[in-house]
Amino acid sequence: MDQVATLGVTRPRARSPRASFWAKFTAQPATVIALVFLAVLILAAIAAPLIASLVGHGPNDLYRTQMLDGFGLPRGPNGSFWFGADSAGRDVFIRVIYGARVSLVVGVVATGIAVVIGVTLGLIAGYRGGIVDTLLSRFADVMLAMPLLLFAIGISTACSTTSAGCLRGTLTPGLNLVIVIIAVFTWPAMFRIVRATTLSLRETDFVEASRAIGQTEFSIMRSEVLPNLISPIVVYSALLVPQSILFEAYLTFLGLGIPDSTPSWGGMLDQASQLFSVAWWLMVFPGLFLLATVLAFNLIGDGLRDALDPKTPRRTTRKRAA
Amino acid sequence: MSQTPPTTDEILRLDHLTKHFPVGRGLLFSRQRDIVHAVEDVTLGVTKGTTLGIVGESGSGKTTTARMITRLIEPTSGTIAFDGLDISNIDGARLRALRRRIQIVFQDPSGSLNPRRTAGQIVAQPLRVHDIPGDHSQRVAELMARVGLSPEHITRYPHEFSGGQRQRIGIARALALDPELIILDEPVSALDVSVQAHILNLLDDLQRERHLTYVVISHDLGVIRHISDQIAVMYLGRIVEMGAASGLVDHPMHPYSAALVSATPSHPGRRQSQRIVLGGEIPSPITPPSGCAFHPRCPKARLISGDHHAAPETCRLHTPPLTPASDGRMVACWYPVEADDNLIDAAHAMTANPG
Amino acid sequence: MNHPMGRYLLKRLAWTILVILIVTFVTFVIFYVLPSGDPALRFAGKQPTPQILAQVRADLGLDHNVVVQYLLYLKRLVLGDTYGWPGLGYSYSSGAAIAPQLWQRALVTIQLILGGAILWLAIGIPVGVMSAVKARSRFDRISLVTGLVCMSTPVFWLGLLLLWLFWSTLGWLPGTGYVAFTTSPLNWAAHMVLPWITLALLFAAIYARVIRSNMIDTLGADYIRTARAKGLTERRVIGVHALRASLVPVITLLAIDIGTLIGGTVITETVFNLQGLGSWILQGALNQDLPVTLAVTIVVTVVVTLLSLIADIVYAYLDPRVRYK
Amino acid sequence: GGSGASGSAGPAKKGGTYRVAETDFGFSDNFDPTGEYTAESWAMYRGLLVRTLLGYRLTAGVAGNTLVPDLATRVPTSPDGGKTWTFSLKTGVRFAPPVNRAITSHDIVTAFERIDTPAIAAQYGFYYAPIAGWDAYAQGKSSTISGITTPDDQTISFHLTTATPDFPYRLTLPATGPIPHEVAKCFPGAGTYGRDLVSSGPYMVAGSQSVKITSCAAITPMSGFDPASKLILVRNPNYAPSTDDPTIRRALPDNFSFTIDTNQTDIFNRINAGLLDDSPNTPPASIVASMATSATTKQRIRVVPNDRTRYLSMNLTTAPFDDIHVRKAVNLIMDKAGLQQAQGGPLFGAIATHIVPDTMFNNDSSITSYNPYATPNSAGNLAAAQAEMRLSKYDTAGDGKCDAAACKNVFAIAGNTNQGFNMVPVIENSLAKIGITLNFRELPPGSAYATINTASRNVPFTSITGWTKDYPDPSTFMVLFQSATIIPVGNVNYSLVGLTPAIASQIGVPYPKGATIPSIDAQFGICAQTLAPSTRQACWIGLDKNLMENIVPWVPYLSDNAVHVISGAVTAWDFDQASGGASYARVAVNPAKQSH
């Protein structure tokens, strides 16, 4: 019998990776608060029509006689309009709830697309190296050098002028388009990270070992390299989500994003920018929700990084200097 | 013009194997291309069932040689023959087939294991890749047991193992395909002494059991001496001396081997009298010295020239070929060490008044 | 040393030019395919006749296909035009030459960015260093959370909030717009302070974070232990040894940030009504003012690449490892 | 509105600088009068820089739309039913520096030659196409325009190929003002003369006197004008009030400064703070609302009905608007009061009930009360709309709601301004009641117009649209419905009234199968040829009603008011009804009340 086994491995048996991940992840109260906030927000966003019907105000219902004055200016919060009305006479509270849908969808979907593109290309560039890497990296560089806003304006205008949108109707203005624009301009960041990590993974002995065993390059990429990219990808995606949410708000703020009939925080803030001196509620409520949501995602991103980063304390084993 | 004729039971033969790496020098101010002469004209043979130890200091080209043998990198020139077959240029299915017969174990036991896979998955990986029929889990359990790991280890991740255990996993993986030749690149240098001994014993047992052939690479002559039948000493990409283990250690013929032997602490119980302390460090493989690459540090050359600061012209201008010497030894030196050479003092004299 | 350096510079220059070519060409194409991309419409009156449209198109050179137009633009850019060199043409919306306006607006943007950068460095460095030195302390936690809040605050919202507070409500500040320093230094500062804060808060948070993590890494480095073993004072260990190593990577970050801000202060400029490059490129894009858009694009690209070159050189100067490797 | 000094600032006196700021000059031709086609620049030209043969009283209301002689000695009548028009010029009218000479009939000819030079691309040159020999000159077949004769320096005659009763109005447009050939010849391209505009009015561009006109090469731009930031005007030393009517052009301030400030809110804050005096930009409702709360600030808000109609445009060729019952139903259901509120409430305009603003019909009683689609509180009438909808082919279920697929997701364009955004839900909510859902795209105004005026895009519904007269003749509205105005790009007949299959194929629009699109071309022709003012007016009123009841291309919803906020330093202010802007010739400031 094996003596090593009988004598017992005396090093502390590490907790299962998942358990220790959760323990670390939920160690910070801020992360937990962020999770709870997001959970509530997601529920509210899903239940938006329900809330609207409970309150009795739809997101595009107009209450102009009640909530607008003779100059068409909105009135502030009251008992039935908790967050006041906007300049079209709509219920800001309901629109803020509906706005969460846009932010969450944009944040998640745009990031998702950017991650898929960034990871795929980053993996290929980092792993293949050579001319493929040079071309892809340069392409990403050029994308980063593009005056993004300009192209956002160009693309969103170009796609808004026919009922079909652009690219034969696959890209209609509004949410879809905003998501695509954001994804197109955020993937290079993910690309760079994945590429850099892949570059160093490519040199590791375990990749070399797989090669020595006779594993094909594609399968090495997929099953050896990719799984090791998961934690940077997860961490970075979590940080891309709030960026995408803000990006949508910026685009819509500049009048390039989501159409007005779809309530979005950026759009509401755009309206508020003209009226903040007379209608503070237009600025404060959507702004606070935007801030809180972005903050929550940032906190979660931070929490993920801490939890997935082997450098955070909670490690008991020390790497021996070679 | 290989000096040693291939013997029939030779499983591996390298002929004039050379590897040059082109490198860009300087990130910012220059894009000049330099050549790293990582391995230069290496010729050697390994007999079935024996161990060849390659020893040499950092950067002397040991790993590069190993990676060429396993075809992880392409040689710049020269040939590699495995079991009589030239494998220097094969690819595709033939290369895959070769991969089953030659395996490699890496130095850093943690780096060579994918942290995202369990020990069992790692050991089963070669079986999976080569679609070996049969019950993989059964085979994995056997392999794990053979390298001294218990079944409960199968589902653990690499970070849950100690260094020695990780190296066992690496060895189990190498064994999975029943290879004939295993290249071991610094298999124990990252391990503590007590663990190191376990691994060396394991390797020894496995070799005897399975009639394996090893090429073991290490910078520790003690380890090499312990495990090898034949030793090749590398310096700056070249083999400077090669021969049976005991003979080489007891009577090194190349001045570098002599210095290496004298600098390697012998059994701690026996205090060493004095070492040949070489001056300077191993030169850059980008600009290897002319002639004999060792000549700038060579004490013997000083003995020959009679000048502390100059080597003889032969050494400076002509690269010594690896030539057969007594008792099957091969040495690449114009003036091999002789019994009465006082290299200690010569070396001391070289370093005493630098500049 | 001269020769390889020169080659390197040439290479970077070639890359810059290539990027400019690509970016400007894409700009051209986007404007060309834009339905509203026919600038002739704005010179043809509210009920244009086809003849006038054709005439205006010919006057503007819009009667060529996009590639020819692009090449003509490049030709004028390189050889200069009636307004001098470089030939950036005139704005479709104001009819005024681009170049003088460009410098005027660049000046505003530069003031905005530099002021902001000074502010965010002045906040970010001390906070980052303090947080790292007292890692996981109360101060560290508070500064981390505050930093996250700053990073999560939408810039336009912050701007509006500040305006609402200090301008509409408290009346402490004189409002938006730009007042030249030469006109009234006090007024200049009063008009710039909110934009600076708006711009700086986000970056201060980012920089504090980066510096904190660099510093923590550095403090764990062996050479810091060496410095302590040498008996140096803690002040010197942290203030010289650790800080130096932690700040070097920040140089690159700073150069890149300043570079991207050159065209990226749109929001701040829009909210605070500053006539800088950022708001100009937005106006240009919205008004189909192609020459304005192109000019700002070119400037931004040049500045970005130039700054990243400078960053590389400075980096190499500060970190000798980069020079060799 | 109206003239008259405001109490607190004191009586209107000479002197001071009248400071105007706007977010963008928005010049359409770089301030070159030959092509410049924006209301604000016309107000500047007419009041300050460019005198024309005929002009207006530069005041608010119907009076401001009345022709008066300016350079001409009187408003002529045509001896031949509108084909010949002859003017004699006043003497002693001189150009400002650097030209400094008397203005003659040849300078008017120069102006017309510029208009008729294709390269200069005069933007409303089409108004002069009836002049004999017009095309020949344009095509270079003739070196003069044969239809314009100058028997002497003080006389000029226009000979037209067709009777054009409104031709005198066309001679009030700034492009026809005198231009000195010695300077103009140096500016042969479009939009170039604006930098060296030689004034004939009471003011001139600052720095005019320093421009050398010895040769074309010597001419430099006038220093007072930087198109990107400012336009400074000073008194023209050669201006002789005796040649003018001082009750019209009072010319009180010594200087005018027009500057750019891209932030609209900022502009009005500065006006309130006395740092500026006026702006042609419409103040945001929020500012007007807050000013309206106090009596002292309220008197600084000036509201004048402008001759401008805002309307929703329906495309006669696209479903479901190819059915007149649908178009009528839309008119009946539309919550016009909501749209009015979206624009800022009643202060910003009265609810429009037909096409041409009432002032242009001299407030004729037969039209002022005309409201074919009256609804309670102008908020829409569901019953009436549904009744109308039932008549349409798209209501197959007969429930008063459009149930065809054509009514779902109808493509529509809106502006992305705040007002534009506010209108969208009002329109959507209204149309939803009759079963029409819209797929609105909010675009920047430039893109929005470029989209809808590209005929081939065939946009079914538009909410950004509005129209102003060029001169106070209803024809300037009715052109919008002429089939001749349908062009591929730059089309303003958004409804495609009068589209024929031939035109349709030419502009790339499918002609609706089996339908006949109504035309007003014949009726337009009759009205346009009518000389007698009262018959002519009745004719246009008939056309307006015909359009509203039988063609229904629009939902007119607002007769715009011009809303101006002026500073406390303004001692006299008036509105130039003809141009649709502040009457700069009739304003005054009290410098002592201005802040700096």
Next chain:
Amino acid sequence: MSTPLLEIRGLSVRFRTPDGVVCAVDQLSCVVERGQTLGVVGESGSGKSVTFLAALQLLPPGAAEIEGQILLNGENLLTRAPAQMQAVRGARIGMIFQDPMSALHPLMRVGDQIAEIVRTHAGASRAKAHARAVAALRSVGIPNPDTRARQYPHELSGGMRQRVIIAMAIVLEPELIIADEPTTALDTTVEAQILELIDELKVRRGIGVVLVSHSLATISSVADTVIVMYAGRVVEYGTASDIFSDPTHPYTQGLLSSIPTIDHGRGHLVPIPGSPPSLIDLPAGCSFAPRCVARIEMCTTERPTLTARTPTHVDACLVPPSARRITPASVPAGTGDQ
């Protein structure tokens, strides 16, 4: 007898970690004499580095609890305030670390890094400090010290860098040098150079040296006295010849028999079974007991204390001396690991 140069008495170092208290050093005592080398050996994690980092108060502040006495010339360093410790570090005790690349500040010239010590401790002028730095570089055998002083660490080879670190440690002529694995990262021939240099310093300058290494061979070639550490404790302590020729503790014996050396050819090594214990919950008795071939009942319950075997040789083992000795010969080949 005069006071020893450095005496450590009953040093214990404990770290609080989320997983429990790590007892890195437990009741350690030893002595370093002037002109002598104390060799410290033990496997990774046995507490070698922590001991001497604690002595210099270089452990991360707040993390460690330190008990015991560290007497430098009779003065207890542990009672010194952190600011006073600075005067000791670098001036009176020089420290040499393992990894020569990372132990030098990558952005500072090596000359400046040495001169800095002189300026801080001796308050010397810039020029004088530089001159001393150059002299120190020369004294550790760096050719062209003038040029080298102006270079950055990455421009030097590994051996050269280690010399720089040594120069740094000796520039103020300290009484004691602590070298923590100074040659582990170096090649064999370079290691020989460095060991030679340290030896020479000891002899020529009469400095006390602590040489920490996990390599018995290294220690054996330079140390005068040796302590063998296991799991934070000293298990054997004596002169080099005591330890290497006549090891009495089963752990030391095991270590010695595990080493492959060039004196022996192929054949089986006799390794110590098992692996070191976690320092968080050490076994109740002798911490080596679970791995000890010679263990007796008592070992698992009672903790051995250091007991003198000869006047210069102590060990901590409960097994009667006669029952301990295992020699390579006594273990048949082919067992050991299995």
